[in-house]
Amino acid sequence: MSAISLDIEPTTLDIIRTESIGKRFGSLEVLDNISLGVRQGEILALLGASGCGKSTLLNILSGLLAPDRGEVLIQGKPAGQFSHWERVAYLFQEDRLLPWRNVQQNVNFGLENSKLSHSSRRGRVEDALRLVGLHDFRHAWPHQLSGGMRSRVALARSLVVEPEILLMDEPFSKLDPQTRSVMHDELLRIQRLKGVTVVMVTHDVEEAVVLADRVVLLKPNPGRIHRIIDIALPRPRIPTEPSVAERSRLLRLEV
Numbered sequence: 001m002s003a004i005s006l007d008i009e010p011t012t013l014d015i016i017r018t019e020s021i022g023k024r025f026g027s028l029e030v031l032d033n034i035s036l037g038v039r040q041g042e043i044l045a046l047l048g049a050s051g052c053g054k055s056t057l058l059n060i061l062s063g064l065l066a067p068d069r070g071e072v073l074i075q076g077k078p079a080g081q082f083s084h085w086e087r088v089a090y091l092f093q094e095d096r097l098l099p100w101r102n103v104q105q106n107v108n109f110g111l112e113n114s115k116l117s118h119s120s121r122r123g124r125v126e127d128a129l130r131l132v133g134l135h136d137f138r139h140a141w142p143h144q145l146s147g148g149m150r151s152r153v154a155l156a157r158s159l160v161v162e163p164e165i166l167l168m169d170e171p172f173s174k175l176d177p178q179t180r181s182v183m184h185d186e187l188l189r190i191q192r193l194k195g196v197t198v199v200m201v202t203h204d205v206e207e208a209v210v211l212a213d214r215v216v217l218l219k220p221n222p223g224r225i226h227r228i229i230d231i232a233l234p235r236p237r238i239p240t241e242p243s244v245a246e247r248s249r250l251l252r253l254e255v
């Protein structure tokens with residue numbers, strides 16, 4: 001039985017906490033001693049070189065993968081006991097749209113296992129499509145959509161469950177810079193509106209600086225937390241603005 005903590009440490013605000021997580025694949029040690037708190041309502045970016053374990057860590061946070069050592073606490077409870085997994089959404093790197101379903105049906109897929117009534121589901125799907133600006137395209141098929149629109153459908157499918165926690169693995173990495181920047185604005189707008197906590201993996205230093213409240217810099221072999229950096233810059237953060245560009249430059253030196 002876990003005790004309720006009444007201390008007023010900053011960690012009491014953490015919606016997710018990992019405690020000394022370690023993970024191996026065979027003889028390969030991928031993650032070592034990852035202790036990390038994610039604050040309620042923040043955007044946390046996981047940044048690091050390819051292979052340093054970012055996706056593995058996100059998979060562990062999502063519950064898809066079990067750590068070998070340590071544990072994940074969600075709202076203070078061991079993740080295995082957490083009974084609200086529908087409030088955690090995972091947006092994968094590829095959009096994973098089902099080509100034989102139209103936009104509306106793809107978004108509804110996020111609710112397939114929910115106990116909501118048919119009409120509540122319909123309402124949720126409509127709200128999510130409006131939120132990402134795709135309501136007029138609800139009957140379109142995935143092959144008729146641009147890359148940015150596909151990303152929006154995938155985002156709507158995550159939002160339709162009204163998640164408290166949104167996990168994203170390089171969701172915009174395949175988009176052209178202009179569309180990516182539009183999606184950044186969309187994400188920030190929706191995140192502010194809904195107060196959702198976001199943990200996102202990125203390779204892209206500029207993306208981390210533009211979006212994140214804090215950046216967790218991971219170093220490889222095995223993946224460890226090197227540094228956690230507060231990006232205390234006012235929003236909107238325009239990449240070409242000197243303060244933003246300078247922050248990106250300094251961070252790039254560390255990655």
Ligand SMILES: Nc1ncnc2c1ncn2[C@@H]1O[C@H](COP(=O)(O)OP(=O)(O)OP(=O)(O)O)[C@@H](O)[C@H]1O
Pocket residue numbers: 025030048049050051052053054055056057203
């Ligand atoms: N299921 C698995 N089985 C065996 N090895 C794995 C598995 N998943 C990941 N790995 C290995 O673990 C290491 C970390 O992989 P991971 O995908 O977490 O890295 P990443 O930081 O997300 O990299 P990238 O930026 O390229 O996406 C890599 O060496 C990878 O080959």
Ligand SMILES: [Mg+2]
Pocket residue numbers: 054055056169
């Ligand atoms: Mg990855």
